[in-house]
Amino acid sequence: MKAITARGILSLVAATALAVSLSACVSESTDTGNAGGNTEKSDLACGLANGEAASGAPIKVGAIATASGGVDFSSSPIAAQAYFDCVNDNGGINGRPIEYSYQDDALDPTKTAQLAAGYAADDSVVALVGDATFIGCDVANAEYAKAGLYSITGVGVPQACFNSSNIAPINAGPRNSAISILQYLQSEGLADRVFQVGLNTQGNGDWVAAGIDEYAAANGIDIVGSELSDPTESNWLPLLQKIKDANPTAVIIADPGPITAAILAAAEQQDMRGDITWSCTASCYDAQFGQQIGSYWDGFIANSELELVDADGTDNELWKSVMDAYAPSDAPRDTFSQAGFLSAKIFTETLLGMSGDISRDTVSQAMLGISNYSSDLLCAPWYYGEADAHNANHATREAHIQDGVYVELAGCENVNDPSLDEIVQREQSEGLVG
Template sequence: TSSCAAPATGCGWPGSARTGSASPSRRAARSAGCRSSGGSDGPIKVGSINGITGLFQTPEVPKAVKAVFDEVNAAGGINGRKLRLVAKDDAMDPARAGQAARELIKSEGVVALAGSSSAVDCGLNRATYGKEKIVSIPAVGVDPSCFTSPNIAPVNPGPYALTTAMLYYASETLKHDKVCVDYTVLPGSGGGIENAIKAWSDLTGKSLAHKNLAVGQGDPTRYLVADKNAGCQAVLYNATVGPWFAQARTQGMQNVDFILAANSYTDANAKVIPADMNAYAGTEWQPYTDPTLPGNERWSRLVDRNGIQKTAFSQGAVMAADVFVQVLKGIKGDITRESVTRAFKQMKPIDYPMAGSPWVFGPGGEHSPIKGSQFVKADKGGWKVLPGGFTVPTKK
């Protein structure tokens, strides 16, 4: 990116065009010197890469981010400049995800990415973000690279920290000795899950009774029979809910506690779980099915007002947009890619009531700031929030 003649204030000089006192030649110089990094008096462009089509779909995420930006713009924007979201659909296609990142950075001139929700973005584009010195604040971090990259810091715990919390809940809160895992693992994510299981073992001194990280989407009978044979008292599971619980009931597994990953925490899944089965779910933020919980009030009002689907993913979208806006409001001088990156690397932690721990970007080489999970239980076709607040794994 291009540098500017006044580093103390980014790409804006005193008496810039915003105040109406800069000369035409000076305005032209500023524009020419800073165009590639986003400095101008026009809109602040912010990128995101989302799964709108394909196998991993989160269409509500960019809608919720835009709703936050619209709210900020209606109140005057950031120092008089409007926020403009430029969202790209990668369809869970690596080629499209790579192209999207290049277009956002090179063609659109975004100052940062905020509110991405892609299963392939982080692993594919982490090197690009580092090379271009641009930060990304995903609403939904999925693959391990989202949590181990210097220029990416998600606002969700992610499937790995969540898996550790779920295992911890099964063994330490539910007091089960025989804990098992049946997971469908996305390509490239197996190492992250193995590390999450190891983290639980290191904290508790316990080991799994049975593990299968290659669960398919077909008939689940063989997986459930293996769980029965292993004497599983609790089973962590992250694939299709309806057929799994129908077959578990047929197998007479009503005494087993099934603990579902966050992707299964939906209204539709609660309705298909048999009433005599024990199904829990780990949530990444405050349970979205209770709008009265801390932090959920604002999210609930915002998505209702804009006709956006209430999901955990839309929670992450609002949080990502909110913390992004808060950091931008603290920037002195012009808002450019350089000043935005610097602000996130130097920021103080933000307490966000929807999350289980403070969120911070910071200067480190990897970022996984959000820890812990709340737990809910399927009850009469819905989800009941369980007492105890956020479960944050600690050394025993």
């Protein structure tokens, strides 16, 4: 099947109702108004944690996310907005509020480029935080690089998000996520015969599939089938027949949560669980996913790029409380939301650590200097640094569904992707992690 370009995705996705019919897996709303739960805002320790509303000159921060067009990754900027709102209720940045907004690229790379150019041209925008574009990192990075503008991206998806000079994602990325699952399956003796499923998209689905193939070849794992489907596919019977014919011991799905849910629903109708270990990348790690796919899929495995959503820990508890107090009640509580929250927290603490004027130039230098940032949400410290590639998060966890809830299956493990070698060498030689 011919690979679909980013522009080709737009025309295809516009014709599908899949994301709408399965919208319970992700939030369709881009409303970031305060509509949260019962958490008392006065109890939250955000930023200066002084309980005083910031009222000075605003500090403008933006983001670009794919929130429509068939894919919704807005949980990252929604969480970033929630944290910034909490910061602004607690003194802001030494009295100055953070004026945050994100814009939807609607799965259109042309629009991504236009939005990126708009941010780049607006000198009052000091940085980007919590971005989550499904397709546009390459065109966005080109605009940012010309303008000296940098992004602490919440969720990177295509390869370009990780091979960019001015974009540094919090998450590990779908390739790392898929390889991490394969490593786990191998360690448990479940990777004798593996079938991989993903999106037929350039720089994303093919990049992930190549990672699985490369790891499998280096470790003697038999990949018995690989199917990269159109993002608008809705008939999963041909795929399921291919899986049956291949007789795998495990299936790794690297699709967005709604698509994976549709595949699983069709597989359940065919009663295909059997002796196959079914799994998915972090796109399926959502607190509600187990209830959505039903009890038939107890034991289903997903990778978690950050801490489990129900875990203890200072930052994880703060994320949950901030979401309850400041985010819409239906906003996803997933790994991408955690990433957006953490990107905002890292940015806030970076600004609070600055002295002197706050401008694009000074903020950019401060961001590039971030190193050894530790959080219970992460398996290892996060950093920025000057480089043409950024993938600081390359250690993840695995979880599986029990009684409709994800529980930890395996703790933090480094992802053994050979493409990370240069990044790991650089972070060690430059002291970016402790």
